[in-house]
Amino acid sequence: xxxxxxxxxxxxxxxxxxxxxxxxxxxxxxxxxxxxxxxxxxxxxxxxxxxxxxxxxxxxxxxxxxxxxxxxxxxxxxxxxxxxxxxxxxxxxxxxxxxxxxxxxxxxxxxxxxxxxxxxxxxxxxxxxxxxxxxxxxxxxxxxxxxxxxxxxxxxxxxxxxxxxxxxxxxxxxxxxxxxxxxxxxxxxxxxxxxxxxxxxxxxxxxxxxxxxxxxxxxxxxxxxxxxxxxxxxxxxxxxxxxx
Ligand code: G3P
Ligand code: MG
Numbered sequence: 001x002x003x004x005x006x007x008x009x010x011x012x013x014x015x016x017x018x019x020x021x022x023x024x025x026x027x028x029x030x031x032x033x034x035x036x037x038x039x040x041x042x043x044x045x046x047x048x049x050x051x052x053x054x055x056x057x058x059x060x061x062x063x064x065x066x067x068x069x070x071x072x073x074x075x076x077x078x079x080x081x082x083x084x085x086x087x088x089x090x091x092x093x094x095x096x097x098x099x100x101x102x103x104x105x106x107x108x109x110x111x112x113x114x115x116x117x118x119x120x121x122x123x124x125x126x127x128x129x130x131x132x133x134x135x136x137x138x139x140x141x142x143x144x145x146x147x148x149x150x151x152x153x154x155x156x157x158x159x160x161x162x163x164x165x166x167x168x169x170x171x172x173x174x175x176x177x178x179x180x181x182x183x184x185x186x187x188x189x190x191x192x193x194x195x196x197x198x199x200x201x202x203x204x205x206x207x208x209x210x211x212x213x214x215x216x217x218x219x220x221x222x223x224x225x226x227x228x229x230x231x232x233x234x235x236x237x238x239x240x241x242x243x244x
Contacts, residue, residue, distance in 0.1 A: 003219060003220050003223070003224055003225065003226060003227060003239070004032050004033055004106065004206075004225065004226035004227075005031050005032055005033065005226070005227060005229060005232050005235045005236060005239065006031065006032070006033035006034065006035045006106070006108055006206070006226055006227065006228045006229070006232075007022070007023070007026030007031040007033070007034050007035065007228075007229065007230075007232040008035050008208065008209050008228040008229055008230050009022060009035060009036060009037065009050060009230070010022025010023040010024075010025065010026045010034060010036070011023075011025040011026040011029060011031070011230070011231070011232055011233065012230045013211070013230040013231045014231075014233075015081070015085065016057065016077060016078045016080065016081035016082075016085050016088055017050060017057060017081075018036055018037060018048040018049055018050060018057070018077075018091065019048075019077050019078060019085070019088045019089075019090075019091060020088065020091060020095075020099070021078070021085060021088060023036075023096070023099070023100070026232050027103060027105065029232050029233040029236060030232070030233075030236050031105075031232035031236070032105065032106055033105060033106035033107065033108060033226065034100060034105055034106070034107055034108070035108040035110065035208075035228050036048045036096065036107075036108070036109060036110065037049065037050045037110045037112050038093055038109055038110065038111055038112060038121070038125060039052060039064045039065070039112050039116075039118065040064070040065060040118040040121055040124070041064060041065070041067055041068055041069045041072060042065055042066055042067055042068050043068045043069055044120070044124060045068075045069035045092055045093075046092065046093035046094075046121070046124055046125055046128065047064065047069065047072060047090055047091065047092050047093065048090070048091045048092070048093060048096055049064060049077075049090060050112070052064060052065075052112070052115050052116055054067070054072075054075065056080070057077055057080055057081075058075045058076060058077045058080065058090065059075055059076045059079060059080070060072070060075040063116075065116060065118070069092065072090045073089060073090070075089070075090060076088065076089070077089055077090045093109070093125065093128050094128060097128060097129070097131075097132040097134060098132065100134075101132050101133070101134055104137075105137070106137050106138075106139070107134060107137060107138045107139070108138075108139045108140075108141055108161075108184075108206075108228075109125060109129075109138060109139070109140055109141070110140075110141045110142060110163070111125060111140060111141070111142040111144070111147050111151070112142075113142055113143075113144040113146075113147045114142070114143040114144050117144065117146070117147070121147070122147060122150045122151040122154055123154060125140070125151075126140075126151065126154050126155055126158065129158060130157075135155070135157040135158050136157070138158050138159070139158070139159045139160070139161050139182065140158055140159070140160050140161070141160070141161040141162070141163050141180075141182075141184050142162070142163060143162075143163040143164075143165065145162060145174070145177070145178035145180075148160050148161075148162050148178040148179055148180045149178050149179050152178070152179030152180065153179070159181050159182060160178075160179065160180045160181055160182070161175075161180050161181065161182035161183065161184045161204070161206065162174065162175045162178050162180040162182075162183060162184065163184045163185075163208075164183060164184070164185045164186065164189060165186045165189075166186075166189075167189060171183060171185070171189070171194070172197055172198065172201055172203060175203065181203065181204070182203060182204035182205070182206060182225075183198060183203055183204070183205050183206070184206045184207075184208060184228075185205065185206075185207055185208075186207075186208060187207050187208065187209065187210050187215055187219075190207055190218070190219070190222065190224070192222060195222045195223060195224065199223075204225040204226070205224055205225050206224065206225055206226035206227065206228065207219050207224050207226070207227050207228070208227070208228035209228050209229065209230060210227040210228065210229050210235070211229055211230050211231050211234075213234065213238055216229065216234070216235050216238050217238055217242065220238070220239065220242045221242075
């Protein structure tokens with residue numbers, strides 16, 4: 001059984017999501033991959049933050065696209081989660097790649113263009129991946145098929161995946177039409193049939209966000225290619241149980 005475990009926004013159950021402590025913890029518990037979300041600042045710097053606004057996960061307010069990177073550097077992205085993480089800053093994609101390339105980690109960079117279609121995000125992010133020579137172990141994903149279409153046209157060196165949160169009649173055609181090579185589906189869409197259909201087409205199927213043990217075990221039993229989880233430590237423990 002070889003379901004790959006991606007830490008969703010890092011080990012985001014035990015550290016503030018998308019921050020260095022969350023990624024370091026994910027690595028230290030043995031996650032094979034890291035998932036993260038990218039938005040663009042006013043001056044086109046890719047930064048790791050899930051929401052379009054700063055309000056939930058930092059001490060700032062308003063849209064990321066209305067702030068420069070320099071302004072974001074002054075914010076705290078850890079104190080909202082727990083006092084001990086006070087002083088944690090928002091990461092740029094460049095800082096994240098500089099750190100992760102030192103280790104044999106797989107990376108899933110999600111382009112957050114489902115609400116705001118950041119212009120040129122595809123080429124900006126690709127330039128970063130190429131500069132760090134991380135093409136072969138990076139997956140680019142998005143909920144927005146147009147983003148995937150644009151990214152896939154720029155390069156075939158980086159795998160692309162389409163995210164799916166709703167039941168649709170023909171998910172595999174939806175993926176293929178976007179130019180993506182893999183399907184990243186919400187757990188509620190997971191069926192044995194979907195696993196079989198993806199396998200027949202040689203399309204990797206990765207499932208988000210899987211935190212509860214029975215769900216983790218079901219993904220392992222069905223043979224999903226990967227899961228995204230906020231609790232990589234627990235997913236690894238269950239993987240060891242499953243293997244024995
Ligand atoms: O990439 C999987 C998952 O992160 C997609 O949803 O909202 O957690 O970014 P979200
Ligand atoms: Mg995400």
